[in-house]
Amino acid sequence: MTPLDNSSNQTCTGNQGNFFPEARDFEIIGSTINNIGGNVNYNTYLQERTPKEITARDLLLRTPQAPAVFTGRSNLVTEAVNILCETNQVHIAILGAGGIGKTSVALHIMENPQIKGKFAGRCYFIPCEMLLDATALVQGLVQAIGLQVTKGKDSLKLSLDYLKGCQRVLLTLDNFETPWNSKDQSDIKNLIEMICSLKSLAVIVTMRGIDGPGQIKWHKLGGQSGLPALELGPAKEAFFSFSSDGDITIEKEDPILERLLIQMDGMPLAILIIAQLAKRLSLKVLMEQWIARRQQF
Numbered sequence: 001m002t003p004l005d006n007s008s009n010q011t012c013t014g015n016q017g018n019f020f021p022e023a024r025d026f027e028i029i030g031s032t033i034n035n036i037g038g039n040v041n042y043n044t045y046l047q048e049r050t051p052k053e054i055t056a057r058d059l060l061l062r063t064p065q066a067p068a069v070f071t072g073r074s075n076l077v078t079e080a081v082n083i084l085c086e087t088n089q090v091h092i093a094i095l096g097a098g099g100i101g102k103t104s105v106a107l108h109i110m111e112n113p114q115i116k117g118k119f120a121g122r123c124y125f126i127p128c129e130m131l132l133d134a135t136a137l138v139q140g141l142v143q144a145i146g147l148q149v150t151k152g153k154d155s156l157k158l159s160l161d162y163l164k165g166c167q168r169v170l171l172t173l174d175n176f177e178t179p180w181n182s183k184d185q186s187d188i189k190n191l192i193e194m195i196c197s198l199k200s201l202a203v204i205v206t207m208r209g210i211d212g213p214g215q216i217k218w219h220k221l222g223g224q225s226g227l228p229a230l231e232l233g234p235a236k237e238a239f240f241s242f243s244s245d246g247d248i249t250i251e252k253e254d255p256i257l258e259r260l261l262i263q264m265d266g267m268p269l270a271i272l273i274i275a276q277l278a279k280r281l282s283l284k285v286l287m288e289q290w291i292a293r294r295q296q297f
Helices: 056-062 074-086 102-111 113-119 134-145 155-165 185-196 232-242 255-263 268-277 283-295
Strands: 031-033 042-044 091-096 123-127 169-174 201-208
Touching: 056 123, 056 134, 074 091, 074 102, 074 113, 091 102, 102 113, 102 123, 102 169, 102 201, 113 123, 113 169, 123 134, 134 155, 134 185, 155 185, 185 201, 232 255, 232 268, 255 268, 255 283
Parallel strands: 091 201, 123 169, 169 201
Antiparallel strands: 031 042
C-alpha cells in the first residue's frame, strides 16, 4: 500500500487508557510491535532470555518488514529522505511514545529508492530491544554489517575501522531506549557518540521519549515533541486497511467510529487493536466498553 498523505486537519486526541477487555490477544506491556499493518509480531524481551552471543540470525529474526499499512506519514519519510540525500553526515531521531509508529517510519525511510541508491546497499538495521548493554550492541553492529572477528581482534575497533573505510553508510538503531536505559548507559553514551562522530556514517535512532541519546546534534523528525498523532483522515484509512480482511460493514463517516478513533489518540497500535476487535464486535459495543473502562480510572 502506498503511504497516504494527511487528508484532514483534524488530529485524533483524547484520553487513551487501558484497552478493551476483549483484547486478550493483544499483550502490549513489555512488548514491541515489529510490523504494524502486516503480520504483527509481539515479542517480550526478558533479560534472562537474552543470548550471550548475538548472531546474524538473531538480528534477522527480529527485523520486521516495512508495513503495508502506512498512512499519514509520507511527509515525514520525504523529509528524512531529503535530509539524508542532501547532507553527507546527518543524524535523525525518531522519537515518541510506544505504538506511535517510530519503527514503521524508519523502515519506510530505508526502503526508499533514493536512500538505497545513495547508500548502495550499506543500510544496516539493528533491533536494539534485544541488546541490553554496550557489549551486546557492539556484537549487534558486527553481525549486522557482516564482519568476521578473528581471534585476538577487538570487535569495536574492527567495526569502527570498517565504517571509517566506507564512503556512505546508513545505520538504523531501532528501539534504542533498551540499551540507553540500562545500567550501562555511560558506556552506551560513549559508544553512540563514537559512532556518530564518523564522517562516513548517517544514523537513524528510534526510541521512546522526547530527546535523542548523548551529546549529538539530532534532527528530530516530526518536531521537538517527536512523531505527531495520526490525523483523523489517515486514522480512518488505517482502520479500514487493518480490517479489510474481515466482514465489516462500517461507513467511513460513522460517528461512533470517529469518536473511537479520537479516543485512540491517533496511535497506529491502538487503531490496529480496535480494527481487529471490530471484526467480531460492533462499534457500539466497543464504545460502551471503552466508556466503562475509562470510568474505572
